[in-house]
Amino acid sequence: MRDFPSCFGESGVQVADSSGSSSRTTPNLVTCLYQTQLSGRSCVITITWSKSLMGQGFSIGVDDSANQSLCKVDIKPWLFSKRKGSKSMEADNSKVEIFWDLSAAKFGAGPEPLEGFYVAVIFDLEMVLLLGDMTKEAYRKTNASPSPSNAVFIAKREHIYGKRIYCAKAQFCDNGQSHDIAIECDTVGLQDPCLEIRVDKKRVMQVKRLAWKFRGNQTIVVDGLPVEVFWDVHNWLFGSPVGNAVFMFQTSQSAEKLLPWSSSQIIVESQLRSLGFSLILYAWKND
Known part of the structure; x- marks a missing residue:
């Protein structure tokens, strides 16, 4: 549990990952x-x-x-x-x-x-x-x-890879249904890139003017449960061309109260308060 990142600032996800400088050295x-x-x-x-x-x-x-x-x-x-x-x-x-x-x-x-x-x-x-x-x-x-x-x-952290679309699977409650998550973001040569997240092929979230909203959070609903989505795509837009973005999906009734804490604290407190499940995705751009 200690190796989960400290990832929340006042306005959203703020994660620095030093696991590798290129997709050839990123961890699987x-x-x-x-x-x-x-x-x-x-x-x-x-x-x-x-x-x-x-x-x-x-x-x-x-x-x-x-x-x-x-x-x-x-x-x-x-x-x-x-x-x-x-x-x-x-x-x-x-x-x-x-x-x-x-x-x-x-x-x-x-x-x-x-x-x-x-x-x-x-x-x-x-x-x-x-x-x-x-x-x-x-x-x-x-x-x-x-x-x-x-x-x-209670929690999962995964490294995923792609060029424009990044895919993962998530089960937001214990013994619940497994869902397909697709994160789509094309940043190559675009002045106004857009972030889109789909669950089981259905669009549940879209962030326009991403250059101004490269960090943030938004609530979606999956299986009737509110799921707070936090994102940080700073590295995709302004950092290394092979840098990673970070996404966190947190099933929580009061996620705004969790923002100043590290994600390891979020995981512990979520279970003490029966607030749910955390999924952290590191999204790496392939060469």
């Missing part, structure tokens, strides 16, 4: 956060999927509500030839086990597996988090019992 990462209960206290499980020339890998970290790390496991891409396995460790006098099987996993363009896999986090023999579609195999392998408190998907 997807980070997902899940809130759960361990020994009666709130904790966040962070899973980061990565993809590079070395292959695919992932890391799992468990933090308490004060952002203190309880444990972390890295499955490096160059070790990913071992596509199934397990690791065990101690955290606060309790046993944490992580099992994974990606030997038959199918991947898309990104680093996150789509199907044919499982990743399981076991805490004192209880399944506190289970990802993937191989549920029966996971329970058979781990001998774990279901946890009485299911993990809730």
Whole structure:
């Protein structure tokens, strides 16, 4: 959770990302956060999927509500030839086990597996988090019992790429419908570029006079829920030609109260107040 950016100023998103100076060096990462209960206290499980020339890998970290790390496991891409396995460790006098099987996993363009896999986090023999579609195999392998408190998907950060249109998928509530998000912005040679966002091919937002409104926020409605959209396209308009823009989608009834905070605080406070889900997209222009 600590590596989410501090991204809000008084008038909108303000993010500086130094992860790379060109699209050839930008990261191919997807980070997902899940809130759960361990020994009666709130904790966040962070899973980061990565993809590079070395292959695919992932890391799992468990933090308490004060952002203190309880444990972390890295499955490096160059070790990913071992596509199934397990690791065990101690955290606060309790046993944490992580099992994974990606030997038959199918991947898309990104680093996150789509199907044919499982990743399981076991805490004192209880399944506190289970990802993937191989549920029966996971329970058979781990001998774990279901946890009485299911993990809730609370936030996601993703790097997306394009020249004019940038696409991603979003699920704005736990176990809700998956939606296709398309961000369209043509800035090449235009004196008055326009930003447009579509959800499931339906236009839900349009920002004209973008040179004057390169940072801001606006509320859209998805699945009957208000979703606050924050954007920062300064780098696209005035920065490096291969710089990134940043978008954040926050399901929140009172997002204006969250503006002065860092996004990691937003994620924590959103869950304490049951305000919803956060999606942060880094949009990189391809060469």
